[in-house]
Amino acid sequence: MARGEVAEGAARAGLAARGAIYLIVGVLALQIAFGDGKREADRSGALAELSEKPFGSALLWALGIGLAGMALWRLSEALFGAAGSGGRKAGARLLATGRFLFYAVVAFSVLSFAAGSRSHGSRSSDKQSQDVTSRVLDLPAGQVLVGVAGVGIVVAGVVIGTQALRRKYRDKLRLAEMSPRARTLTDVTGVVGGTARGILFAGIGAFAVRAAVDYEPDQAKGIDGTLRSFADTPLGPWLLAAVAAGLVLFGVFSFLLARWRRV
Numbered sequence: 626m627a628r629g630e631v632a633e634g635a636a637r638a639g640l641a642a643r644g645a646i647y648l649i650v651g652v653l654a655l656q657i658a659f660g661d662g663k664r665e666a667d668r669s670g671a672l673a674e675l676s677e678k679p680f681g682s683a684l685l686w687a688l689g690i691g692l693a694g695m696a697l698w699r700l701s702e703a704l705f706g707a708a709g710s711g712g713r714k715a716g717a718r719l720l721a722t723g724r725f726l727f728y729a730v731v732a733f734s735v736l737s738f739a740a741g742s743r744s745h746g747s748r749s750s751d752k753q754s755q756d757v758t759s760r761v762l763d764l765p766a767g768q769v770l771v772g773v774a775g776v777g778i779v780v781a782g783v784v785i786g787t788q789a790l791r792r793k794y795r796d797k798l799r800l801a802e803m804s805p806r807a808r809t810l811t812d813v814t815g816v817v818g819g820t821a822r823g824i825l826f827a828g829i830g831a832f833a834v835r836a837a838v839d840y841e842p843d844q845a846k847g848i849d850g851t852l853r854s855f856a857d858t859p860l861g862p863w864l865l866a867a868v869a870a871g872l873v874l875f876g877v878f879s880f881l882l883a884r885w886r887r888v
Contacts, residue, residue, distance in 0.1 A: 639695020750847025778830030789819020821871020
């Protein structure tokens with residue numbers, strides 16, 4: 626019982642922290658779309674933005690602790706299984722392990738940034754992607770590894786977007802406890818926000834594939850570079866604005882999950 630309560634609290638704090646990051650990144654991307662963006666639209670830009678707000682240090686610590694909670698929740702799923710059917714299967718536990726490692730790294734970078742170490746959390750997502758791509762390309766069969774990873778990220782983006790459109794998130798919600806207004810708001814933010822997130826992931830993966838094909842690590846892009854690339858399409862800044870607005874909605878969706886998700 627105690628473990629369940631701890632995991633539930635960690636999960637809800639983590640989902641709220643994730644929502645805050647996506648909300649800020651979406652706002653920063655909207656500023657870029659309308660010609661007023663001075664920061665990278667990624668986690669580093671979000672942390673820098675928060676650090677300049679009133680009580681910025683406290684907000685950064687809260688964000689880092691929330692993300693550590695997300696990592697703890699995913700670790701509990703890897704060790705004991707997730708809620709719902711199939712949550713104890715090997716595939717689900719392996720996915721939870723990957724999520725735990727990801728959020729552990731993110732939480733460490735945010736907490737380090739909050740503690741004053743600007744070397745952690747302050748590097749742009751583009752620079753991080755290019756550095757990782759460069760190191761992998763130098764490995765034996767590195768070109769293949771980067772290409773496979775890129776394809777995997779594209780597929781993940783397609784899956785994320787498809788699941789959002791199919792409203793698969795409803796399987797994990799306490800729908801009976803939600804009001805009609807809460808269900809409607811969750812559907813709007815979940816479908817639009819999840820689709821935008823899927824498009825972003827697919828774009829990041831596509832640039833990784835391009836970097837592998839060209840054997841050029843500078844072709845890889847993180848969140849900021851991928852978002853900015855949407856403005857270079859025939860739709861211009863309007864596509865960037867649409868995806869950015871979707872990320873804001875995904876942030877709101879994460880807040881709703883923090884309230885209504887079954888853990």
